[in-house]
Amino acid sequence: MIRPKSLCAGSLVGLACVLAACAHSPPRATKSAPEPAAVALEAIVPAPAEVAPATTRSAVRIDATTRLYACGDEATAVAQYFVELVQRTRGFAFTVACPEKKPATGIRLVFDEGRDALDGWYRLKADSGLVEIHSGSRSGLFYGAVSLWQLLTAQTGDASAVYVAAGEITDWPRYPWRGLMLDSARHYQSPAFIKKLIDAMALHKLNTLHWHLTDDQGWRIEIKKYPRLTEIGAWRVPPGPAAAKDIDPETGKPRRYGGYYTQDEIRDIVAYAAQRHITIVPEIDMPGHAQAAIAAYPQLGTGERPGVSTDWGIHTYLLNVEESTFTFIENVLDEVVTLFPSPYIHIGGDEAVKDRWKASKRVQARRRQLGLADEAALQSWFVARLATLLEKHGRKLIGWDEILEGGRLPASASVMSWRGTAGAIEAARAGHDVVLSPAPDLYLDNLQSDAGDEPSGRPSLVTLESLYRFEPTPAELDAEQAKHVRGAQANVWVEHMRTTARVEHAVFPRLAALAEVNWAPRERRDWPGFLARLPAQLARYRALDLAYAESAFLPRASVNAAAAEVDSVDITLSNQANFGELRYTLDGSEPAATSPIYTTALRLRTGTPLRVATFVGSERLTRSTAVATDGAALRRRSSSELKPCRDNGLLLRLEDDAPTTGERPFYSVDIFDACWIWPQAELATTTALEIDVGSVPYNFQLWRDAKNVVLRKPATASGELEIRRGRCGGKPWLRLPLKPALGNAERTTLRAELPSRGKGSAAAEDLCFVFTRPDTRTLWVVDQVRLVP
Numbered sequence: 001m002i003r004p005k006s007l008c009a010g011s012l013v014g015l016a017c018v019l020a021a022c023a024h025s026p027p028r029a030t031k032s033a034p035e036p037a038a039v040a041l042e043a044i045v046p047a048p049a050e051v052a053p054a055t056t057r058s059a060v061r062i063d064a065t066t067r068l069y070a071c072g073d074e075a076t077a078v079a080q081y082f083v084e085l086v087q088r089t090r091g092f093a094f095t096v097a098c099p100e101k102k103p104a105t106g107i108r109l110v111f112d113e114g115r116d117a118l119d120g121w122y123r124l125k126a127d128s129g130l131v132e133i134h135s136g137s138r139s140g141l142f143y144g145a146v147s148l149w150q151l152l153t154a155q156t157g158d159a160s161a162v163y164v165a166a167g168e169i170t171d172w173p174r175y176p177w178r179g180l181m182l183d184s185a186r187h188y189q190s191p192a193f194i195k196k197l198i199d200a201m202a203l204h205k206l207n208t209l210h211w212h213l214t215d216d217q218g219w220r221i222e223i224k225k226y227p228r229l230t231e232i233g234a235w236r237v238p239p240g241p242a243a244a245k246d247i248d249p250e251t252g253k254p255r256r257y258g259g260y261y262t263q264d265e266i267r268d269i270v271a272y273a274a275q276r277h278i279t280i281v282p283e284i285d286m287p288g289h290a291q292a293a294i295a296a297y298p299q300l301g302t303g304e305r306p307g308v309s310t311d312w313g314i315h316t317y318l319l320n321v322e323e324s325t326f327t328f329i330e331n332v333l334d335e336v337v338t339l340f341p342s343p344y345i346h347i348g349g350d351e352a353v354k355d356r357w358k359a360s361k362r363v364q365a366r367r368r369q370l371g372l373a374d375e376a377a378l379q380s381w382f383v384a385r386l387a388t389l390l391e392k393h394g395r396k397l398i399g400w401d402e403i404l405e406g407g408r409l410p411a412s413a414s415v416m417s418w419r420g421t422a423g424a425i426e427a428a429r430a431g432h433d434v435v436l437s438p439a440p441d442l443y444l445d446n447l448q449s450d451a452g453d454e455p456s457g458r459p460s461l462v463t464l465e466s467l468y469r470f471e472p473t474p475a476e477l478d479a480e481q482a483k484h485v486r487g488a489q490a491n492v493w494v495e496h497m498r499t500t501a502r503v504e505h506a507v508f509p510r511l512a513a514l515a516e517v518n519w520a521p522r523e524r525r526d527w528p529g530f531l532a533r534l535p536a537q538l539a540r541y542r543a544l545d546l547a548y549a550e551s552a553f554l555p556r557a558s559v560n561a562a563a564a565e566v567d568s569v570d571i572t573l574s575n576q577a578n579f580g581e582l583r584y585t586l587d588g589s590e591p592a593a594t595s596p597i598y599t600t601a602l603r604l605r606t607g608t609p610l611r612v613a614t615f616v617g618s619e620r621l622t623r624s625t626a627v628a629t630d631g632a633a634l635r636r637r638s639s640s641e642l643k644p645c646r647d648n649g650l651l652l653r654l655e656d657d658a659p660t661t662g663e664r665p666f667y668s669v670d671i672f673d674a675c676w677i678w679p680q681a682e683l684a685t686t687t688a689l690e691i692d693v694g695s696v697p698y699n700f701q702l703w704r705d706a707k708n709v710v711l712r713k714p715a716t717a718s719g720e721l722e723i724r725r726g727r728c729g730g731k732p733w734l735r736l737p738l739k740p741a742l743g744n745a746e747r748t749t750l751r752a753e754l755p756s757r758g759k760g761s762a763a764a765e766d767l768c769f770v771f772t773r774p775d776t777r778t779l780w781v782v783d784q785v786r787l788v789p
């Protein structure tokens with residue numbers, strides 16, 4: 001395996017090397033047990049701006065008896081946060097005191113009013129028994145404490161003391177907007193979860209939570225003046241037969257799904273975030289993504305009465321442009337600004353397809369009356385009015401990059417670039433501040449690996465490494481224009497994240513990469529160095545009870561029949577980040593630090609119980625995975641192992657809608673052309689095919705792309721699974737009626753005995769699997785195919 005570049009030469013393992021300051025060993029212990037190595041000041045995430053070499057060799061010992069000193073409100077507040085955090089995650093119970101004179105030993109937090117108050121700047125100095133953190137800004141003192149917490153948790157295990165290497169960190173952020181967007185509209189998350197996420201963001205030195213609170217599928221913020229927004233707009237019945245059968249005993253009707261945040265809850269969350277130096281920027285998406293609002297108050301729309309949407313994708317309902325609608329918006333924003341002190345309010349502005357504005361006589365009359373050439377100009381006029389409204393409240397407008405269209409964007413407005421970086425470049429050149437949150441690079445709803453154990457998500461791979469390598473300031477901007485780049489933001493759209501565990505899987509550890517992108521000076525960004533700091537970061541996630549993804553590190557296996565040897569398989573192992581060592585066992589036991597390290601392809605007897613885990617030195621980094629090596633493993637493929645028929649399809653990983661409680665399976669499917677190929681399936685020794693099929697609701701609004709969906713005509717009323725040999729375009733070889741699967745919300749196994757293929761047929765042929773669909777609201781999917789000998 002490739003090992004990350006060592007931060008200090010000569011060490012045996014990357015992890016121990018990075019975490020140990022080789023040059024500054026702790027004082028000799030008098031006890032017989034060896035003392036742990038000192039923690040290097042570089043061992044934090046995000047990487048600090050500067051680390052000065054120490055002038056002494058005396059690491060500072062921190063243990064449960066260490067005294068913590070802070071005076072004044074600012075430093076005491078940070079100290080109390082630090083005490084709680086360290087207690088919770090490292091077990092040391094410090095108490096806080098204000099000393100009469102400067103202490104000689106311990107930890108000291110100092111708020112230096114009048115000192116360099118650059119937001120986020122701090123200095124952490126460890127020497128001669130004392131760790132001191134100074135800052136002239138509250139956020140800086142807080143970040144200094146977060147860095148010290150990281151130093152105290154940089155070594156796994158629970159040794160009774162930590163030695164912090166002598167030296168000095170001087171640190172400040174590269175960008176002022178270090179953001180994460182959470183979509184609470186598509187799925188509602190509890191206030192407790194929002195706080196958990198805020199806590200974790202703060203520990204990554206992120207400072208902006210962009211909270212997507214309204215959309216077609218839900219309105220989640222209580223507005224006192226318009227109670228129907230949450231009485232109606234916050235609830236929906238999920239699509240599909242499983243949800244329709246899930247009857248709420250209280251109402252006798254299908255259970256409603258949703259929720260909203262009361263104003264009290266929001267105030268509490270905003271205050272909680274502020275204590276952690278996080279600003280919450282609320283988003284009220286307008287004029288599109290407004291179907292839930294229109295469901296609650298149809299007079300806001302263009303004449304229709306839609307329900308709250310249960311679909312994903314591009315919806316066509318827009319707010320209208322009547323004065324009464326601006327009164328509504330004004331009243332909503334009045335309440336929004338009293339809840340959120342953020343200088344920015346996000347007004348959305350994205351994906352407002354104009355069909356209904358075009359078709360509405362009233363909207364067209366208003367457009368002409370305003371002397372506006374087209375609907376883009378009308379949206380621009382709409383956005384400019386919102387900017388004026390917000391200015392009256394002393395707030396600034398920010399919106400998705402569509403707000404650039406139509407030519408009327410006020411100079412004070414900021415632009416969030418999501419359709420790649422073009423919007424950021426155009427906006428910065430025009431003098432607008434910009435935040436980079438381009439798809440797919442920073443969209444955390446994209447899958448982080450193509451392995452079959454990933455939960456649901458969108459298709460573009462956004463790996464830990466690809467995110468780490470994202471550069472927020474586009475190279476196209478000159479130095480003056482680049483000053484408008486305020487930072488980068490990752491977006492967590494949650495269509496495919498039904499649970500908060502799913503959100504955590506999507507966010508961590510990619511948030512650590514985002515943190516470093518936003519914080520560390522560009523020249524300090526170093527992928528191998530980042531990887532070397534990750535095992536400790538993952539241990540922190542475990543201490544914080546965050547269900548992080550192991551996607552970058554989990555061992556992956558490729559199993560093939562051994563050429564010219566019966567009853568044997570060849571196995572290659574790897575992990576995505578190419579990090580650590582893969583240790584394996586062949587007797588079913590858990591791999592240990594003493595298990596052999598994988599170096600080259602293994603040839604094993606079929607059926608050997610191979611188990612693999614990733615280690616870094618003697619520390620296990622991942623859970624272990626069992627690799628199936630039996631003959632049957634070679635004769636089955638799951639949907640993620642089959643090939644989609646189109647190379648550039650929209651291959652989603654979708655979750656089944658059944659069962660209503662408990663784990664549900666995931667399927668990889670191109671929602672434009674649900675078609676899978678098993679290239680060169682071994683048919684000479686196959687007598688039958690077994691195919692597990694499932695179905696999911698087809699709840700995608702594809703707007704103009706809907707015409708590109710491939711629909712195949714059924715031969716019978718209930719539709720069929722068709723299997724073709726060779727090309728997908730030819731005549732079906734086998735047609736399996738879906739009838740046995742109808743009405744079964746879970747998976748059904750269909751079986752076909754193979755007819756003779758004729759003399760001279762190749763031993764292996766491509767098999768192509770498609771469904772004919774009698775009903776466009778159901779998407780049939782292949783879960784697994786087995787070649788039965």
Ligand code: ACM
Pocket residue numbers: 350351400418
């Ligand atoms: C977006 O992803 N529609 C901003």
